[in-house]
Amino acid sequence: MEREFDFYFMKAEFEKLAAAGKIEGRHVAALTQLAEAGCCTHRSWGFGRIKTVDTVFARFTIDFPGKPGHAMDLSFSAESLKPVPKDHILARKAMDLEAVRHLAAHHLDLIKIVLNSYGGKATPDQIQSVLVPDVIADDWKKWWETAKREMKKNGHFIVPLKKTEPVVYQVKETSLQDRLLAEFRAAKGLKARILVVAEMLKGISDLKDKVATANEVIAALNPDIVAYQRTQPSVALEAIFSRDELREAAGVPPVADEVSAAQIWLQDGVKFGPLVETIPAAKHRRALESFKTANPERWDDVLRGALNFVSAKLAKEFASLLITNGKLGLFKETLAKHINQHTASSELLLWFARERNEDFVDILGPEVFRAMLTAMERDQFNERRSNRLRDFILEDQQLLGELTASADIEVIKDLTRALKLSPVFDDMDKRSLLARLVKAHPAVQSLVSGEQTKQEAGLLVSWTSLERRRAEYQELVEKKIPANSKEIAIARSYGDLRENHEYKAAKEMQKILMRQKEDLDVALNRARGQDFVNAKTDVVGPGTIVKATDLVSNQVETFTILGAWDSDPDHGIISYLTPIAMGMLNHKVGDVVEYELHGQQRRQRIEKIDAWKTEAAPAA
Numbered sequence: 292m293e294r295e296f297d298f299y300f301m302k303a304e305f306e307k308l309a310a311a312g313k314i315e316g317r318h319v320a321a322l323t324q325l326a327e328a329g330c331c332t333h334r335s336w337g338f339g340r341i342k343t344v345d346t347v348f349a350r351f352t353i354d355f356p357g358k359p360g361h362a363m364d365l366s367f368s369a370e371s372l373k374p375v376p377k378d379h380i381l382a383r384k385a386m387d388l389e390a391v392r393h394l395a396a397h398h399l400d401l402i403k404i405v406l407n408s409y410g411g412k413a414t415p416d417q418i419q420s421v422l423v424p425d426v427i428a429d430d431w432k433k434w435w436e437t438a439k440r441e442m443k444k445n446g447h448f449i450v451p452l453k454k455t456e457p458v459v460y461q462v463k464e465t466s467l468q469d470r471l472l473a474e475f476r477a478a479k480g481l482k483a484r485i486l487v488v489a490e491m492l493k494g495i496s497d498l499k500d501k502v503a504t505a506n507e508v509i510a511a512l513n514p515d516i517v518a519y520q521r522t523q524p525s526v527a528l529e530a531i532f533s534r535d536e537l538r539e540a541a542g543v544p545p546v547a548d549e550v551s552a553a554q555i556w557l558q559d560g561v562k563f564g565p566l567v568e569t570i571p572a573a574k575h576r577r578a579l580e581s582f583k584t585a586n587p588e589r590w591d592d593v594l595r596g597a598l599n600f601v602s603a604k605l606a607k608e609f610a611s612l613l614i615t616n617g618k619l620g621l622f623k624e625t626l627a628k629h630i631n632q633h634t635a636s637s638e639l640l641l642w643f644a645r646e647r648n649e650d651f652v653d654i655l656g657p658e659v660f661r662a663m664l665t666a667m668e669r670d671q672f673n674e675r676r677s678n679r680l681r682d683f684i685l686e687d688q689q690l691l692g693e694l695t696a697s698a699d700i701e702v703i704k705d706l707t708r709a710l711k712l713s714p715v716f717d718d719m720d721k722r723s724l725l726a727r728l729v730k731a732h733p734a735v736q737s738l739v740s741g742e743q744t745k746q747e748a749g750l751l752v753s754w755t756s757l758e759r760r761r762a763e764y765q766e767l768v769e770k771k772i773p774a775n776s777k778e779i780a781i782a783r784s785y786g787d788l789r790e791n792h793e794y795k796a797a798k799e800m801q802k803i804l805m806r807q808k809e810d811l812d813v814a815l816n817r818a819r820g821q822d823f824v825n826a827k828t829d830v831v832g833p834g835t836i837v838k839a840t841d842l843v844s845n846q847v848e849t850f851t852i853l854g855a856w857d858s859d860p861d862h863g864i865i866s867y868l869t870p871i872a873m874g875m876l877n878h879k880v881g882d883v884v885e886y887e888l889h890g891q892q893r894r895q896r897i898e899k900i901d902a903w904k905t906e907a908a909p910a911a
Contacts, residue, residue, distance in 0.1 A: 318369035505541035756856035
């Protein structure tokens with residue numbers, strides 16, 4: 292019969308089955324263990340929970356993931372399944388998941404269960420795979436960081452420095468100080484010792500005797516620093532920083548004749564750029580400060596000289612140190628030189644693009660993007676090819692618009708041509724970037740598409756209106772834009788550009804003025820001056836006077852059709868580009884025309900076409 296298994300008589304039941312020849316006697320012990328455990332694992336199907344034992348057909352019913360109610364022959368089960376104890380984390384989850392979730396609030400208790408489930412040790416990845424997402428559904432990283440801090444303070448857990456090594460639970464308690472000192476003594480090489488010192492600094496307040504600990508560690512570090520001083524100066528520097536931090540945290544006085552950071556920097560053969568690049572990013576600022584202290588007269592020259600040969604992350608630290616020490620002007624001079632000469636590295640330009648702000652407004656411009664194209668093209672021939680700058684340009688939707696915001700239209704056209712010819716971007720990415728340029732500067736649309744619309748082919752304008760537009764353009768470029776530039780300079784002198792409202796207002800006005808200039812540039816380039824004298828009257832065209840009857844109201848209207856910039860509706864003068872004129876163009880007397888005006892459809896019959904008679908204005 293089939294029944295819920297009873298742990299008290301399972302062994303007797305299996306022995307009866309063996310006596311009846313339904314299973315082999317050697318399987319009794321294994322089957323008893325499986326039944327008593329209630330849970331098991333299969334090498335292919337994973338964890339399973341034994342639901343019932345069928346003593347008639349000699350089989351288990353087991354729930355596996357994706358295979359609920361799976362029937363397995365008892366003999367096959369004895370050979371292929373392994374029992375999972377009731378206190379195993381997998382069994383606990385299967386039996387009472389909610390109780391395990393409540394345990395998550397007690398980090399150490401839950402970690403102890405997991406580790407004991409796997410023989411007292413498990414890697415962080417193994418622990419995560421067991422707990423996420425069933426037990427810990429949200430913010431595993433935060434939970435794990437808290438758990439690590441608690442384990443490091445607790446004497447029963449050993450938390451490794453490397454993520455690939457297992458966390459270990461030990462019954463015998465070891466103090467944090469004893470554990471860290473043991474790890475320090477066992478560490479192979481100065482780099483490994485530096486990692487242990489970092490852990491000591493994190494838990495310095497929990498050490499029983501931080502002075503004794505610091506004295507032992509510093510005494511061991513100093514000879515290592517001497518040994519590494521010339522062969523691996525970057526590691527020696529890192530060790531010096533760790534040593535000095537530990538000394539300060541523990542309140543230990545300096546040791547006589549120990550190697551200082553200045554001695555590392557000033558020794559023969561040390562190359563600043565390559566050395567600082569090999570120091571971990573977290574120590575970059577400390578390294579640069581120590582270099583500045585060791586070289587008070589020339590530190591800024593060295594930093595500016597190395598600026599073009601370091602990573603974007605290090606370039607950020609260079610910039611920060613130079614700016615905070617009053618070297619912004621010199622720094623900008625170096626940066627502008629590299630950009631204008633197209634010698635700037637892709638890493639330097641990547642930093643500049645990421646960190647661009649109002650401090651560099653006088654450098655930010657289309658030439659930056661030209662320098663970017665040059666740098667990326669140069670990178671294609673380097674062994675250490677990087678796509679980081681290219682990827683950033685594609686991701687930052689605002690970059691191109693900001694760099695070209697105040698540029699002359701001809702400069703933008705040249706930039707558009709350069710982008711179209713550049714081998715750096717594939718066709719799809721290139722189209723995306725060109726679309727951004729067109730969005731910011733519609734005037735380059737024809738250059739991008741390779742064709743012109745009818746309206747772009749040329750504008751017929753009267754000489755009077757052309758002179759008026761030219762006067763507007765002259766006032767814009769000779770008065771308004773220079774005046775705005777002065778306002779920007781004055782506002783910049785007030786300092787703190789991030790909170791400088793006068794500066795922001797002047798910059799916004801600059802965008803408006805430059806857009807007006809761009810629009811006028813395009814319009815004047817398309818303009819074709821006309822006197823509209825002796826226009827043909829067989830059909831409606833620019834330079835004609837048209838009388839037309841509205842077929843709904845029978846009202847007669849007169850329209851004088853002139854150039855694109857000629858419009859005086861009160862006197863019946865309209866541009867040939869208006870909906871009314873466009874509807875009438877090329878039609879003759881007697882034709883009925885239709886057009887839409889203000890959302891309404893209108894029908895008119897052309898009654899008469901006359902030439903607009905006036906004396907031609909002299910060409911300018």
